Amino acid sequence: MSDTFFGSDFNELAASDPEIANVLIDELTRLRGGIQLIASENFTSPSVLTALGSTLSNKYAEGYPGKRYYGGCEVVDVAENLAIDRAKKLFGADHANLQPHSGASANIAVFGAFLKPGDTYLAMALPHGGHLTHGAGVSYSGKWFNPVHYGVAEGTEDIDYNQMRDLAREHRPKLIVAGGSAIPRLIDFEAIRAICDEVGAIMHVDAAHFIGLVAGKAIPSPVPFADVVSFTTHKVLRGPRSGMIVCKEEHASAIDKAVFPLMQGGPMMHVIAAKAVALKECMTPEYQKYAREVIVNAKVLTSELATHGMRPVTGGTDTHLALLDLQGIGVTGKDAEQRTGASGIVLNKNSIPYDPAPPSVASGIRVGTPSVTTQGMGTEEMKQIAHFISRAVTTDSARDHADIKAEVTELVTKFPAYPRP
Numbered sequence: 001m002s003d004t005f006f007g008s009d010f011n012e013l014a015a016s017d018p019e020i021a022n023v024l025i026d027e028l029t030r031l032r033g034g035i036q037l038i039a040s041e042n043f044t045s046p047s048v049l050t051a052l053g054s055t056l057s058n059k060y061a062e063g064y065p066g067k068r069y070y071g072g073c074e075v076v077d078v079a080e081n082l083a084i085d086r087a088k089k090l091f092g093a094d095h096a097n098l099q100p101h102s103g104a105s106a107n108i109a110v111f112g113a114f115l116k117p118g119d120t121y122l123a124m125a126l127p128h129g130g131h132l133t134h135g136a137g138v139s140y141s142g143k144w145f146n147p148v149h150y151g152v153a154e155g156t157e158d159i160d161y162n163q164m165r166d167l168a169r170e171h172r173p174k175l176i177v178a179g180g181s182a183i184p185r186l187i188d189f190e191a192i193r194a195i196c197d198e199v200g201a202i203m204h205v206d207a208a209h210f211i212g213l214v215a216g217k218a219i220p221s222p223v224p225f226a227d228v229v230s231f232t233t234h235k236v237l238r239g240p241r242s243g244m245i246v247c248k249e250e251h252a253s254a255i256d257k258a259v260f261p262l263m264q265g266g267p268m269m270h271v272i273a274a275k276a277v278a279l280k281e282c283m284t285p286e287y288q289k290y291a292r293e294v295i296v297n298a299k300v301l302t303s304e305l306a307t308h309g310m311r312p313v314t315g316g317t318d319t320h321l322a323l324l325d326l327q328g329i330g331v332t333g334k335d336a337e338q339r340t341g342a343s344g345i346v347l348n349k350n351s352i353p354y355d356p357a358p359p360s361v362a363s364g365i366r367v368g369t370p371s372v373t374t375q376g377m378g379t380e381e382m383k384q385i386a387h388f389i390s391r392a393v394t395t396d397s398a399r400d401h402a403d404i405k406a407e408v409t410e411l412v413t414k415f416p417a418y419p420r421p
Ligand code: DSN
Pocket: 039, 040, 103, 131, 181
C-alpha cells in the first residue's frame, strides 16, 4: 500500500495504522477514478493540504492575533494576520474573521451578532434552493429564531424579489439572508440592499456557493452591498473545508465577539493557515481564468443536458451549478443519483422548486463544475459528460452502467485529479 502522491511520512502511518492509511488511499483512488459533479466540492491544492497536515493543528489560540488566552501564539498569529489581510484585500472588505470552522458555524455567528432568540428574519426557503441553516425546522436557525421564507417565482424559477419586499414590509425582519445551495442564477444584491434599507434590516449574504467565482472576479461581488457576508472556503474557492466572515467595519466587533467567545472556543490554526494559502492562490491570474472556465463549463454542461431532455431550472445557469428537472424523462432524482453513481459519476439528487416528490426522492439533480474544471476539463469533455449522464440515468442495466464507467475511466485518466508527481 503506497501512493507517490503522499509524502514519505505516509509509510509511517501505513505501518502503524494500515486501516486508516487504506482509507486515505481508497479516497484518493475514488477521486481519481470518477467524475465529481457535486457542486459544493473541489480539489484543494497540495499546498493547502500541506498546511492542513501541519503542527499548527496542535496550538490552542483562543482570542485573536495579539490578544490570545494562551502563550506561544506568536507564530500562529503570523498565519492568522496573513489570512485576514489577504481576505480583506481579495474581497475589498473592511473586516475579516477567519475563525469559523464551517459555513454552518459562520451563520450561527452572524445570527449571534445580530439576533436574539425568537427574532424574525427572512431567508430563502430550503425547497426553493435555500440552505439548512437558513431556518429549516430541524436546524438551530429554525428552532431558536422565527424565520419567514421567500422563494422563487413560479414562472421564472428565479428569486421572487417582489415577494421578498412584501414579506419584509409585513414582518419587519431584523435581518434578511440572501444565498443558498441550489441557486443557478446571479443574485440582485442591489435590490436586496434596497429592501433591507426600506425596513431597517441587516443584509446578510451567505455566499458559500459562489464566493470562489467572486474571488476570481468572474461574477459581481456582494461585499459592497451587504452588511455581512459568510461563506465556506472549500467550494469553488478551493480552500480547506472551513468557513469565513467578512463585514463592514461597524459590525467588526459584534462579529468577532459572536465567533469567539459566543460560538466557538479554540480556532483551528492549521485550517486558518490553509485558508491563507488558498486566498493567495485566488489572487493569481490563473485562478481568475479558472473561475471563468468553471462558468463556461457549467453553461455547456447544462445546455447539453437540456438537449438530452433534462430541463434546466430557470432555463440555464450563470454560475458553477445547475439544477435539472428530470420529470420530462420520467426519472427521479434518487434513481438518477444511484444510476450515475454506478457509472462513475458522482452528483446529488435535489428538490426542484414546487417539487411534487419528497426530498428523499426529488425530481431533480444538481450538477457543478468546480472539480472537473480543476482537473483541466473543458467544453468538449462537458459534452461527453452530459452524454454519459443521459445514458446512465435512462438505463437500469448494470452492464450499461459498467460500460459507461469504463468510458468515464478512460476520460479521467487523461485529466487526473491529484496527478502523481
Ligand atoms: N451541503 C452543501 C451543499 O452541498 O450545497 C451546503 O452546505
